[in-house]
Amino acid sequence: MKTLYSTKVDVVGGRNGTATSDDGLLALKLAQPVAIGGRGGAPNPEQLFAAGYAGCFGSAVIHVARGRHRISDDQVAVAATVGLVSKDDGQIALTVALDVTIDGVDPETAEAIVAEAHRTCPYSNAVRGNIDVQISVTAR
Structure with a gap:
């Protein structure tokens, strides 16, 4: 099998943490949805x-x-x-x-x-x- 593309995203803090890709293009906060008891206000x-x-x-x-x-x-x-x-x-x-x-x-x-x-x-x-x-x- 030949790898065509690979990326890495680090998440710290789980559903209420942050996600950052190895190339820096993705850097965002995460939040558990309000519908399941979270605070919302950020992507999940x-x-x-x-x-x-x-x-x-x-x-x-x-x-x-x-x-x-x-x-x-x-x-x-x-x-x-x-x-x-x-x-x-x-x-x-x-x-x-x-x-x-x-x-x-x-x-x-x-x-x-x-x-x-x-x-x-x-x-x-x-x-x-x-x-x-x-x-x-x-x-x-």
Whole structure:
């Protein structure tokens, strides 16, 4: 296996701490969401995960679509919703919903592109079998 890219982020203080990347481009405070008893007012790990998954999945959609159609980056939008849920056994788990919109293709083509993107996206492959991921597709 050949490493294409690697990054390191240090977090001090957990959900109410700070996150800093090794290149200094990411430097932010973290805060537990108010909805689960935190103070809020700063990004939380679920928001960062949602941003990463949406960005990665959007790039996978663009890559797959370009193999079939003329499509520009701004014709693909992904909204990722990440939730924390309490399971019956008391464990806390993540859920993900990806709402994908592709402009300039018909619904059948959009569904096929997104299905292939879900098979190739590194985030999808990392969570497959571990996190419930629901995907909805809109073609415009």
